[in-house]
Amino acid sequence: MKDNLIIGRYIPGNSFIHRLDPRFKLVAMILFMVLIFMASGWLDYVILTAVILGLIFLSNISLGVYVRGLKPMLIIIVFTVVLQLFFTYQGDVIWSFGPLKLTTDGLLNAVMIFMRFVLVIFISTIVTLTTQPITLTDALENLFSPLRKILPVHEVALMLSIALRFVPTLMEETDKIMDTQRARGVDFSEGNLIDRIKAIIPILIPLFISAFNRAYDLAIAMEARGYRGSEGRTKYRQLKWQRRDTLASIVLIGLMILIIWI
């Protein structure tokens, strides 16, 4: 199952997008999302689509991978688009059946909603596919560092990076525990809702226990290596703002002005 999941995956590469500063990528992603929701006319969407397709091309990862990333969201997209199609009552009526009305406005809204979904998912997928999760947490720590006085920024970033590091490990562990319990006769895909929830207990408890043990071992190992908290630490992975980041920022600002102006 997890092999087909694109969300949150990182595909190693050395494209222009891969080499951009993760801080820029994070901020740009948020700005892009705002832009996508601000866009109202046809022209806006054409420009945004062209830009995002350009970014996908620059990322050196085939469009198919991005399209596959849409799959888990398909139901939500279809549901919303269908609602928009048949329950918009403004505009000229093209076709109607009882309370269902297909109008020109509805058609237009449906297409726009669809584009919004696709573009938002694409832009976030571009960021996650081209950025190592660990550098993303570095970027978050860096971006939030002005708030150090009121927030434990370092601690939150540390928890984030440890959590990210252990996601695959815990997934593997879950698979293993499921196999062992299946060998003892548990059936995860049978019975009614209550039976199925009960079948989760033999997975959940060992998983929690092993997570506790792992946390304990990790804490001991960190202390043994001299970890004392955020005060006075240096960094191994340094984030460097380079000329291409400045260039990309200028392009982004230009694009924003263009969209708002149109």
Added chain:
Amino acid sequence: MQITFEDVSFTYSANTPFASEALKQVSLTIPDKSYTAIIGNTGSGKSTLTKLFNGLLLPTDGQIIVGDTVVTPETSKKQVKNVRKKMGMVFQFPEAQLFEESVIKDVMFGPKNFGDDEETARRKAEMALERVGISDALYDQSPFDLSGGQMRRVAIAGVLAMEPEVLILDEPTAGLDPKGQDELMTIFNDLYATGQMTVILVTHQMNDVASWSNHVIVMDHGTCVFEGQPTEVFSDQEWLEHHHLALPDILAFREKLFANGLSLPKDALPLTVDQLADQIAAQLMSDTQGEAVQDER
């Protein structure tokens, strides 16, 4: 219960870009009531093989004949559950599977899943716990209060309580101290010798292969490259090295004796310390007799 693989292939994430072939057209037979050892380098497909034995994975091609059931890529889940009941599987670090509030309940979990009532399950659990040497004083304790070695025994009892016909062990002694390793291996051997169980042992320990098993399967790169007697597999050192395997300590020691000029019978491979000691003693005896004959002249 005999297990036969006929041209079995298995591919993980078949039909996706991440597909990887783990087993390629494997054909092998595990005889009824045998003590089979499966050896091979890391990543040779041993674990995939063990998961195919008890239906945790279904073959992508070929068929597996377990007793009188035939498992094919189309086999339904219900049939697989029947196979699973007969196959006890002890995974690596099995103590990770414990979850109940007391030792006895955890061991009863397996039998109850396969349809036993409370009383029968408890009887089976008590028998299994006795077999692995857990005293009844521990029955009502939480499994998480036990020591590592005891937890492993309880986990193994949980598998034995299902009274399987075949016991599959995936590195059962990993991470135990030498005494614990020896005790566990003796328990398994007793099960094989008295309980008439077919035992399948996946291991990296050539010493265990030499001292316990009577049938060996060697895996390499997803194919079965050898099937036969332990004495056969250990007779060709070059072949072993080619497949990244080593000699058991006894045979390595015997090679050193050869290198230093001691002549031992070449064809009779000793697999235990006793056998080797007997061979050396016999050799020394005949040497001294030879000398005595010379002295008389």
